[in-house]
Amino acid sequence: xxxxxxxxxxxxxxxxxxxxxxxxxxxxxxxxxxxxxxxxxxxxxxxxxxxxxxxxxxxxxxxxxxxxxxxxxxxxxxxxxxxxxxxxxxxxxxxxxxxxxxxxxxxx
Numbered sequence: 001x002x003x004x005x006x007x008x009x010x011x012x013x014x015x016x017x018x019x020x021x022x023x024x025x026x027x028x029x030x031x032x033x034x035x036x037x038x039x040x041x042x043x044x045x046x047x048x049x050x051x052x053x054x055x056x057x058x059x060x061x062x063x064x065x066x067x068x069x070x071x072x073x074x075x076x077x078x079x080x081x082x083x084x085x086x087x088x089x090x091x092x093x094x095x096x097x098x099x100x101x102x103x104x105x106x107x108x
Contacts, residue, residue, distance in 0.1 A: 006030040006071075010040040020070065025078040033069045 007029045013019050014033035024031040036043060043066065051058035093100075 004029075006032055008032050008034065008068075010034055010037045012038055017070070017072070020072040021075070022078075022082070024072040024074040025076075026082050028074050028076070028079065030074065031072040035067045035069045037069065 007023070007027060009020060009023060009031050010033065014037040020031045020033055034040065044062075047058055047062050047065065051061045054061070
């Protein structure tokens, strides 16, 4: 199955250039955010209503009206840093599992 060659990132997290760049580096895909990304739910609702009123395809209308804000290109040099940190994190998590259970236990 063919998937997109880019990822469209929306919501509050998409406002952070650091988060967007990290996602691009980790996934290896360009990350696009859109203008007014925090309000994308309301924008989607307005698009559905407008498409219904105008009797047009909602996806075509979205392509016309929802504009890309920024594009973050993957930096392959950073991927190995994230991969190494993730490998270490998994080892630390496993080693501390007993302590996490104790912290999350309802017993006092």
